[in-house]
Amino acid sequence: MAAAQQLNAKLYVIPGSHPAMAARRMLELKGIPYRRIDLMPVISRGALRALRFPSNTVPSLAIEGRKLTGSREIARELDVIQPDPPLYPSEPERRVAVEDAERWGEEVLQPAVRRILWNALKRDRAPLASYAEGARLGVPIGLAVKTAAPIVAAANRMNGAYDDAVRRDLASLPGWLKRIDDWIGEGILGSTPPNAADLQIGASLRLAMTLDDVRPVIASRPAGQLAVRAIPDFPGHAPPVLPASWLAPAREAEEAAAAG
Numbered sequence: 427m428a429a430a431q432q433l434n435a436k437l438y439v440i441p442g443s444h445p446a447m448a449a450r451r452m453l454e455l456k457g458i459p460y461r462r463i464d465l466m467p468v469i470s471r472g473a474l475r476a477l478r479f480p481s482n483t484v485p486s487l488a489i490e491g492r493k494l495t496g497s498r499e500i501a502r503e504l505d506v507i508q509p510d511p512p513l514y515p516s517e518p519e520r521r522v523a524v525e526d527a528e529r530w531g532e533e534v535l536q537p538a539v540r541r542i543l544w545n546a547l548k549r550d551r552a553p554l555a556s557y558a559e560g561a562r563l564g565v566p567i568g569l570a571v572k573t574a575a576p577i578v579a580a581a582n583r584m585n586g587a588y589d590d591a592v593r594r595d596l597a598s599l600p601g602w603l604k605r606i607d608d609w610i611g612e613g614i615l616g617s618t619p620p621n622a623a624d625l626q627i628g629a630s631l632r633l634a635m636t637l638d639d640v641r642p643v644i645a646s647r648p649a650g651q652l653a654v655r656a657i658p659d660f661p662g663h664a665p666p667v668l669p670a671s672w673l674a675p676a677r678e679a680e681e682a683a684a685a686g
């Protein structure tokens with residue numbers, strides 16, 4: 427195993443990508459220096475295919491002569507390459523619980539937050555620039571945003587960010603937040619330093635919290651606090667744009683919880 431500082435890692439990301447942010451935090455927590463390559467959404471697919479990664483999504487990581495794609499795959503491999511600090515508990519039962527939470531985070535929460543974001547950006551593209559803060563896309567950010575309409579439309583289609591789906595996602599949010607709060611209560615989530623499930627789920631919550639529409643129903647809960655601990659900084663800010671009726675179930679659940 428190479429010492430962390432000798433590793434030559436290149437992480438391919440899309441600005442605003444939550445699984446990519448999870449991978450960034452994994453590398454930072456393990457003290458592995460890396461070069462970040464920012465790609466434009468949609469166009470990223472061809473670039474990653476040309477670079478012969480196993481799949482065409484971000485995060486993709488080139489490290490020690492290997493090419494890895496996928497936030498969960500990257501977490502597992504990083505724990506082998508640089509075991510300290512560990513992303514998974516060593517005790518088998520606890521490890522299974524963390525892996526289950528991580529899998530749910532990737533399969534359920536992550537795509538839902540992606541759909542909500544792209545649906546919001548379809549209604550107002552101006553916030554795109556804020557998600558690209560600090561990114562080097564090879565073109566001025568202002569120009570990238572001005573010409574982004576076809577990319578936003580394609581990303582909406584490719585991610586199934588249709589109105590019906592997003593309305594259902596927002597209606598499911600209270601139950602999901604309760605599940606996350608329960609996992610925190612059981613000690614499956616919320617470890618210091620964060621485990622792989624904290625980073626997977628925390629990155630999705632953190633991205634959701636960049637939306638003014640959604641932040642108020644997450645921020646004050648244990649889930650929201652976990653997200654900020656796991657991912658202290660997440661660029662991006664989108665003012666309210668989603669229909670109020672879509673947000674009503676989550677707001678009512680939040681009010682009921684606050685009233686005790």
Ligand SMILES: N[C@@H](CCC(=O)N[C@@H](CS)C(=O)NCC(=O)O)C(=O)O
Pocket residue numbers: 440442443444445446467468469470471482483484485495496497498532536540581
């Ligand atoms: N579930 C995978 C999927 C990652 C994924 O879908 N990433 C999005 C960005 S958040 C992507 O690469 N999209 C390609 C595109 O927008 O063209 C993971 O956790 O790594």
